[in-house]
Structures are given as structure tokens and as C-alpha cells.
Amino acid sequence: MDRYIEQAVAEIPQLIGIFVTAMPDSLLFSSWVRDGTSWSAEDVAAYFGDLVRANREGLKALGSWSSEMQVTIESAESLVVLRELSSDFVAGCVFERSAPLGMVRLHLKRLLERVSHVLPKIQAEDRPRGLRIMEFLDRYAPDPHAVTLRVSLRAGISLDELRMPASLTADQVQRLEDTACKILGVKQLSL
Amino acid sequence: MPIGDLRQLLADQSLTFLAGIPYVYHCHHYNLFHDQTIDDALGEAEGARVRTTAAHNAFRELLGAVFAAAGATTPAERISLATEVFSWMGQGRMSLDITAAGGRARSPSLHYGFAWREKYGARVKRDEPTDAVAAGFAAATTELAFDLAADAVTAVEQRCLATRDPECEFTLTPGNGHLSRPAIDQATVVRYVASPVRGVDEDRIAAIAAGLLEFMRGVQGDERGLVAAFNVFVTAHLPAYYNETVYEAIHHIERTAAGGVPAAEALMREAGQVCVFNTFGNVLLSPEWEGLVGAPTGVATDVMSFSTAIARGLGFGHWLVNEYEPRKRLVLQATSNYEVPFYRARYGVAKKPRSYFVQGAALAMMLLAETVQWTERPQLTNAYYIELFRGKPRYRVEQTRCMMRGDTTSEYVVDAL
Numbered sequence: 223m224d225r226y227i228e229q230a231v232a233e234i235p236q237l238i239g240i241f242v243t244a245m246p247d248s249l250l251f252s253s254w255v256r257d258g259t260s261w262s263a264e265d266v267a268a269y270f271g272d273l274v275r276a277n278r279e280g281l282k283a284l285g286s287w288s289s290e291m292q293v294t295i296e297s298a299e300s301l302v303v304l305r306e307l308s309s310d311f312v313a314g315c316v317f318e319r320s321a322p323l324g325m326v327r328l329h330l331k332r333l334l335e336r337v338s339h340v341l342p343k344i345q346a347e348d349r350p351r352g353l354r355i356m357e358f359l360d361r362y363a364p365d366p367h368a369v370t371l372r373v374s375l376r377a378g379i380s381l382d383e384l385r386m387p388a389s390l391t392a393d394q395v396q397r398l399e400d401t402a403c404k405i406l407g408v409k410q411l412s413l
Numbered sequence: 414m415p416i417g418d419l420r421q422l423l424a425d426q427s428l429t430f431l432a433g434i435p436y437v438y439h440c441h442h443y444n445l446f447h448d449q450t451i452d453d454a455l456g457e458a459e460g461a462r463v464r465t466t467a468a469h470n471a472f473r474e475l476l477g478a479v480f481a482a483a484g485a486t487t488p489a490e491r492i493s494l495a496t497e498v499f500s501w502m503g504q505g506r507m508s509l510d511i512t513a514a515g516g517r518a519r520s521p522s523l524h525y526g527f528a529w530r531e532k533y534g535a536r537v538k539r540d541e542p543t544d545a546v547a548a549g550f551a552a553a554t555t556e557l558a559f560d561l562a563a564d565a566v567t568a569v570e571q572r573c574l575a576t577r578d579p580e581c582e583f584t585l586t587p588g589n590g591h592l593s594r595p596a597i598d599q600a601t602v603v604r605y606v607a608s609p610v611r612g613v614d615e616d617r618i619a620a621i622a623a624g625l626l627e628f629m630r631g632v633q634g635d636e637r638g639l640v641a642a643f644n645v646f647v648t649a650h651l652p653a654y655y656n657e658t659v660y661e662a663i664h665h666i667e668r669t670a671a672g673g674v675p676a677a678e679a680l681m682r683e684a685g686q687v688c689v690f691n692t693f694g695n696v697l698l699s700p701e702w703e704g705l706v707g708a709p710t711g712v713a714t715d716v717m718s719f720s721t722a723i724a725r726g727l728g729f730g731h732w733l734v735n736e737y738e739p740r741k742r743l744v745l746q747a748t749s750n751y752e753v754p755f756y757r758a759r760y761g762v763a764k765k766p767r768s769y770f771v772q773g774a775a776l777a778m779m780l781l782a783e784t785v786q787w788t789e790r791p792q793l794t795n796a797y798y799i800e801l802f803r804g805k806p807r808y809r810v811e812q813t814r815c816m817m818r819g820d821t822t823s824e825y826v827v828d829a830l
Contacts, residue, residue: 364533365446365795367803368683374676375453375666381676407538 227254230336234329236321238300239263241314242307242337243271248361251311270314274304275412303330307338352387352395354413355402363405377401414483416501417630421599425609426749427622427725427732432478433599435652436502437728437751438629440645441528442691443684447655448525448543450680454662454673457541467657468549469564474596475651476557488558495554499638502649505547505581506638513559515566515585518551522637523581526574528646534575542573544581546654551583563593597653597755605757606749607822612733614718621719624705625696625726643695644793656755659769664760678769682810685773686802693723694781694793709787713739716782721745724774732771735824740783743827745775746814750823753816762819766812775825776810777802806830 231237231254239255241263248271253263277293295302301317303326313334317326356370363369374381377397383390390398402411421430429436439447452460476495485491492509500506505523510516525543533539552568555561567588572578595601612618632647634640640647659681666677696702697709697719706719717737724732730750737743752768766772780801785791807830814824 362536364537365449367799368446368680371676371680371683372449372453375673375680376456378670378673380672405537407540 227252227337230333234333236318236325237329237333238316238318240316240333240337241267241270242341243267243312243314245271245275245310245312248272248275248312249357267314270302270304271312272412274306274312277304278306301326305330305334307334307341310343311338311341313337350388350390351413352390352398355395355398355411356384356387358411358413359402359405363402369405372405373398373401376404416479416498417633419479419482420630422626423599423603423606423749424623425731426606427626427728427730428602428606428749428751429626429728430599430602431475431498431649432482434475434478434596435599435602435728435751435754436475436649437652438632438647438692439650439655439688439727440643440647440692440695441524441532442645443688444525444648444650445529445532445543446684446687447658448545450677450684451658451662453680454666454677460662461541461545463661464545464654464658465548465552465568467654467661468546468651469552469568470549470594470657471651471653472550472553473557473563473593474598474653476553478596478598480557491558492554495550495558499547499550500634503632503634503640503647504550504638504650505544506634506636507547507551509551509554511551511555511558511585513555513561515555515587518547518568518583518585519580520547520638521574521580522639523547523574524639524646524648526581527637527639529575530577531646534577539575541576542570542581543575544570544573544583547581548583549654551585552588555585562590564588564591594759597758601758602749602754605754605816606731607816609731609748610733610746610822612721612735612746613737614714614734618718618722618725618733621706621722622725625722626728628701628705629726643692643699643701645691645695647692652751653755655770656752657759659752660756660760660767663767663769681769682773682776683802685770685775686777687773687798688770689720689774689777689781690798690801691793692727693720693778694785696723697787698790698793709790711786711788713782716785716787717743717778720778720781729771741829743775743779743825745771745778745825745827747771747816747823747825750816753823756817763815763817765818766815766823767817768812768815768823768825771823772810772812772825775827776808779808779827 241253242251244251250264250267255263293304300319304314307313359369360366370384374384379394419432480491485494496507505520507518507520509518523544529543548568548570552566555566565588566585568583568585570583572582574581663677666673721732721734731748733746735744735746808827810827812825814820816823
């Protein structure tokens with residue numbers, strides 16, 4: 223897939239990077255970033271996946287969601303376009319800020335058609351919530367290097383048990399989730 | 414009397430005192446991680462209570478000694494001197510509007526709240542205030558200014574920079590009072606140090622440590638009462654605060670939830686790693702260090718000696734390298750550190766080694782000496798920290814001797830896995 227993306231982006235000189243994230247967990251599936259770029263796709267993909275998810279939920283609440291939804295962000299340095307490719311994948315494309323919007327749309331249409339063509343069909347896996355919470359903490363906790371220890375201490379779940387989060391009991395998962403909310407300063411986790 | 418004139422140095426043990434009360438230097442990364450660990454162990458409410466009480470006790474010791482040494486006798490004189498000391502320490506600039514019955518305190522720039530917002534504010538929304546140290550300080554100042562008994566005043570932070578308020582605010586109200594405990598002062602400290610021992614590269618380490626100690630004499634709070642140095646916010650801080658919070662928390666866990674002890678101890682060791690990576694690392698990369706010692710060489714044995722010298726220069730005690738074989742083994746020893754006197758005086762002889770901070774620091778020194786490309790002057794970011802310390806462990810640390818346990822010296826052995 224990565225090699226295919228490399229071929230697909232070759233004709234778009236103002237493209238800085240593209241990342242394809244798998245939903246609903248915002249995990250990076252495939253990416254390409256132009257040589258010499260200071261950020262990596264791994265660093266940004268999860269944030270934009272969450273942005274798309276929040277956007278989707280917000281539009282649904284407004285009753286105006288459609289699968290053609292696209293988010294465009296015009297920052298001082300770059301132009302970011304996020305597009306749902308399917309219910310399973312989101313693509314984020316980062317262009318130079320100087321790229322004309324019309325050209326961006328044209329390139330984007332061609333590029334994402336090619337990318338969509340080779341994406342696999344995913345059978346959504348009902349992954350254990352404990353596992354997903356630990357992965358979420360790993361991405362967003364302020365001190366990810368210490369988060370397992372912190373959760374263990376706060377939730378009263380042993381380190382051995384936390385090493386197998388898929389096997390936690392319902393009560394432990396609830397305590398894990400409460401602790402994750404506390405550590406992240408949120409009322410609920412958007413998993 | 415300038416506050417700097419109240420400093421004393423127990424030179425052969427690399428221990429520093431202000432009006433006879435021990436102090437050390439720690440950066441905001443360590444301070445925030447330390448407090449976070451206390452709250453992880455005890456929960457927010459009890460954590461804040463323990464931290465505030467520890468700060469209250471520690472500042473009663475310090476300010477009582479400072480007032481006596483400076484001959485400050487009137488409330489106005491004492492309040493003024495106390496806030497000056499607090500600011501000098503890099504803890505922030507506070508305004509106190511107090512009487513013997515209590516009052517209010519506020520600050521636009523407290524070390525903990527300010528640094529928390531700088532480090533975590535963009536990522537985490539916080540509901541609880543951060544400034545237990547300032548609360549304890551405000552309560553202690555009020556009591557001592559008006560010659561009140563220990564714990565006659567209670568301080569509670571109502572607004573905080575870390576919870577996105579424009580400034581920190583505290584209310585001071587009458588407390589319940591409790592018996593004060595003897596101060597852990599210089600006379601107490603010297604009872605719990607061993608005769609200094611020469612380690613590997615001793616002469617160079619001693620010379621650099623002396624230079625750093627001299628340099629630190631010029632470090633003091635700016636107009637905000639903060640010390641921005643070495644790419645971190647630095648505080649002169651009271652070991653009594655760190656020690657009381659750590660050992661009260663770990664004893665509590667041992668009594669009530671023994672299964673949590675490994676995680677609690679690991680986090681306390683991690684705090685030592687956080688300190689060495691951020692403070693030692695940024696000192697090593699600073700222009701001040703280059704002026705003092707020279708440009709980074711990247712040689713592992715140099716980094717190990719330099720780290721040992723930094724520990725001494727920050728007042729952590731007489732650390733020495735007993736044995737060092739790059740990529741294989743480090744045997745770090747200490748004839749004094751800032752944890753031992755407090756533990757022995759307050760709790761007696763420990764049943765097991767308990768210098769968690771130095772355990773973590775030793776491990777981090779091994780990694781810093783051998784992994785970081787110092788000549789390339791890397792940015793010591795959080796991402797780099799994670800890269801270094803996460804994943805499959807490369808070393809393990811064991812404290813083989815501990816003066817808290819009654820051993821003649823403390824020893825930390827780091828071995829490659």
C-alpha cells in the first residue's frame with residue numbers, strides 16, 4: 223500500500239504528505255511524507271482521525287451529515303484536507319499553503335480515487351474495550367511512558383493484568399475507563 | 414540581609430542549606446511528575462492534603478530559621494522576607510493579605526501552576542489546582558508572622574493558573590493545630606552522612622561540582638519569582654517536602670494496597686529518570702556548562718563524571734562513581750543524599766532500600782552516557798524521553814546498600830540486561 227501511494231503522489235509536486243487512518247481507532251494504515259518534512263505521519267494521523275470523527279458526530283447531531291463530507295483546514299503553513307474514503311478509512315492530505323484550491327481539489331479527486339481503489343474491505347473487529355482504552359491512553363496521555371504505572375496505581379489493577387488488557391474483567395474495564403478519563407481530563411472517551 | 418548570605422555548604426558532602434535548612438535544585442519536569450505521582454498514589458483529595466501538609470511543615474522549618482537568622486521580628490518584616498525568599502527560590506511571586514485570623518493570598522506566576530500550564534495545558538484539562546507548595550508556604554508564613562502555633566492556619570487554593578484561571582488565589586482560615594515535629598536541619602543531617610569517599614575521576618568531578626555550586630549561587634527568581642535556566646524552570650526546593658510526600662504516600666500504599674507498591678516505587682524511580690534527563694541533560698547542553706567545562710565530547714565516561722558532578726552541584730549529596738564499564742555496569746555510591754536524614758529522623762531504620770530517586774537517576778545516567786549523541790546537541794523533548802526510556806529495558810537498577818536501612822553507605826548497581 224505504501225508503495226502504491228508513493229506512485230500515486232509522484233505527479234503532485236505541492237503535496238507534502240498523505241496519511242490514511244483506519245477507523246474507528248484512528249490507527250495509521252498507510253502514509254507518505256515528502257523527504258525533509260519535520261513531522262511524521264504517525265505523529266499527526268490519530269489527531270486528524272479524531273477530528274473527522276468529531277466532525278462526523280457533530281454533523282450527525284445537526285442532521286446534515288453525508289458520506290461525502292470533507293474537512294478543509296487553511297493554516298499559515300499548509301492546507302489540510304480530510305476526507306472519509308469509506309466508513310473504515312479516512313485520508314488526510316497536506317499541501318503547501320501556496321497550492322491553488324482548485325488544483326488541490328482536482329489532484330485530491332484523482333489521488334483519492336486511486337487510493338480508494340486499493341484499500342481493503344475491512345470486517346470491523348469487535349476489539350476488547352480494555353485494549354482500546356490502553357491504546358487510546360498510549361496515544362493521548364500526557365506522559366505515555368508512565369501511563370501503565372499510573373493506571374495501575376490509580377485503578378488498583380496489577381501491572382501483570384494491565385499487560386493483557388483484553389482479559390480484564392468488566393469491573394476492571396470500568397475502573398480503567400474512569401482512570402483514563404481522569405488522566406486525560408475528559409468526561410468520556412470517544413472510542 | 415541578602416538571602417544569598419543565608420546559604421551554607423557542607424562542602425565535602427555536597428549538601429546545601431539555607432539558614433541551616435537543607436535545600437536542593439529541581440526542575441519543573443521533576444516537580445510536576447513528583448506531585449502527579451503522589452496524587453496517583455493517594456487520589457486527588459488526599460494527595461493535595463498530603464502535599465499541602467508537607468509544604469506547610471517544610472516552610473515552617475525554613476521560614477522559622479530564616480526569620481531567626483535575619484532577626485525579623487514584626488509581622489510586616491516577616492511577611493516581606495517570606496515572600497522574598499519564596500521568589501528567590503523560583504517558586505513564584507506571592508501577595509499576602511493576612512492577619513492572625515487568616516486572609517487571602519494570590520499570585521500570577523507560581524512555579525507549579527505556571528509550569529503545569531506550559532507543559533500540559535494544551536493537552537489536558539485539569540480540574541484541581543496544582544499549588545500545594547504555595548498553599549503550605551502561605552499557611553506557614555501566616556502562622557510565623559503572627560507567632561501562631563503549628564497548623565493554626567489552613568490554606569486552600571481556590572483558583573489556579575493550571576485550571577485556566579488568570580491567577581492563583583488562596584484563602585487562609587483558622588486550622589486545627591497540631592504538634593510540630595523537630596526540624597530536619599543541618600545538625601540532624603550531619604548525623605546521617607558517612608565519611609566522604611573518593612570515586613573514579615574524583616578530582617575532576619569535585620572541581621566541576623565546585624564550579625557549578627558557585628554558579629548556582631547566582632541563580633534566583635526573576636520579576637515573576639520564576640527561574641528560567643538551562644531550558645527548564647528551576648526551583649530551589651526543600652527536601653523535606655519531597656521526602657514527606659514520597660514516604661507518606663509509599664507507607665500509605667504499603668498499609669492499604671500492597672499490590673500497588675511495585676507501580677508506586679517504579680513511578681518514584683521514574684521521577685529520578687525525569688530529573689536526570691531534563692535537568693542534567695539540559696545543564697550538559699547549556700552555554701553555561703560549556704563555559705564551565707567545555708563543549709560536549711560525547712565520551713561516555715565524561716558524561717558519567719559530569720552527571721555525578723551535576724548531582725553534587727545541585728545539592729543532591731556526595732555521589733561518586735565506584736565502578737563504570739560503559740554499556741555494561743555502573744556502580745554509583747553516595748555517602749550522603751537528601752533523602753536519608755529525613756527518613757532516619759522521621760521514621761527510623763528502613764526495612765528495605767528506599768532511595769527511589771537515586772535509583773532512577775542512576776539508571777538514567779547510564780542511558781544518557783551511552784545513548785545520547787551529545788555532540789549533535791539534541792533537543793531534550795518529551796518525544797526523545799519516550800524514545801530513550803520506553804520499550805524493551807536495556808538496563809536494570811538495584812540498590813544494594815542503603816543508609817536508610819542502616820548500611821554505612823548507599824549503593825546503586827546498574828547492569829545491562
